[in-house]
Amino acid sequence: MAEAASKPVGTREWYDFVGQLADTIPGIHIGGQDATHTLLEMCQIDETRPILDVGCGAGHTACLIAQKFGAQVHGIDISEVMISKAQERANRMGLTDRVKFRTADAYQLPFEDGCFDVVLIESVLTPLPGDKVQALREMMRVLRPGGLIGANESIVAPEVPPEILAAFARHPATYGHFTASTLRESFARAGLQEIQMVEAMNVEAPNPLKMMGLCGFLSFMIRTYPKIILTLLRDARFREAARIDDQITKGGKQYMGYALIVGRKPKSHA
Numbered sequence: 001m002a003e004a005a006s007k008p009v010g011t012r013e014w015y016d017f018v019g020q021l022a023d024t025i026p027g028i029h030i031g032g033q034d035a036t037h038t039l040l041e042m043c044q045i046d047e048t049r050p051i052l053d054v055g056c057g058a059g060h061t062a063c064l065i066a067q068k069f070g071a072q073v074h075g076i077d078i079s080e081v082m083i084s085k086a087q088e089r090a091n092r093m094g095l096t097d098r099v100k101f102r103t104a105d106a107y108q109l110p111f112e113d114g115c116f117d118v119v120l121i122e123s124v125l126t127p128l129p130g131d132k133v134q135a136l137r138e139m140m141r142v143l144r145p146g147g148l149i150g151a152n153e154s155i156v157a158p159e160v161p162p163e164i165l166a167a168f169a170r171h172p173a174t175y176g177h178f179t180a181s182t183l184r185e186s187f188a189r190a191g192l193q194e195i196q197m198v199e200a201m202n203v204e205a206p207n208p209l210k211m212m213g214l215c216g217f218l219s220f221m222i223r224t225y226p227k228i229i230l231t232l233l234r235d236a237r238f239r240e241a242a243r244i245d246d247q248i249t250k251g252g253k254q255y256m257g258y259a260l261i262v263g264r265k266p267k268s269h270a
Helices: 011-021 032-042 060-069 080-093 132-141 162-170 180-190 208-234 236-251
Strands: 051-054 073-077 099-103 116-122 143-156 193-201 256-264
Touching: 011 080, 032 060, 032 116, 032 143, 032 193, 032 256, 051 060, 060 073, 060 080, 060 099, 073 080, 080 099, 116 132, 132 143, 132 180, 143 180, 162 236, 180 193, 180 256, 208 236
Parallel strands: 051 073, 051 116, 073 099, 116 143
Antiparallel strands: 143 256, 193 256
16 A cells, blocks of 8 residues: 555554553543543443453553443454553453453454444544444444444544644554544444534643653653663664654644544344
8 A cells, every 4th residue: 555655664563662651551542541431431331231442452441341340341453562461451450351352453353243232442443544434334243233333533623734634644553534524424334323422622632641650650761661762763764653643743733632432333224
């Protein structure tokens, strides 16, 4: 793909790189943990509902659900680094009887039809190469009739400047972008109904230092920071990717936000 060739590093490489932060930062998607809690409420999570977390990263949300609600959760991610850290997290928290993780592709989910009551996706659609609607339809396949897909997805204002869109095109974790209206349209085109959406624009990105706390910060400086610096020093591609990430964070803030969106799979196709 020409778009992929224009990126400094591949999507999986980038997530393996940022996966080094997973031990100290409890999820850095836009909106942070407050957005996650709101999304779980919108999806009506309880102990009776089997959950699939697509793009689960280091397992923060999956373990939160298992611990808070007692639900059975499966998490998948393309990054083996992320999955390894997710499994370590479940082990530490004593949740291995309720949470299972595996490496998998969102376009080919390794589950039978109708396995889950809820599919969650946090900051997954924008980084996902290919047809987003096709990915949503694959998620619908493993969802029971009447089940819910809930997403926390980054959105941009319609008037976002061309230079910010150009930076998106170069970012290793961005393939296209959504406005609030195009995100809703994608859910509708996939066949989801009763779509609900909450939007938040011009929001502060989560502050990693505040999220870590003192112990987390010290652990980060000792265990993780040297590895990140070494990668940046050794590999100019990652330095360029980090520069693009910083450009988007600083220059695009006033045009960026997130949407929490939930849609229901029809109970029948009649």
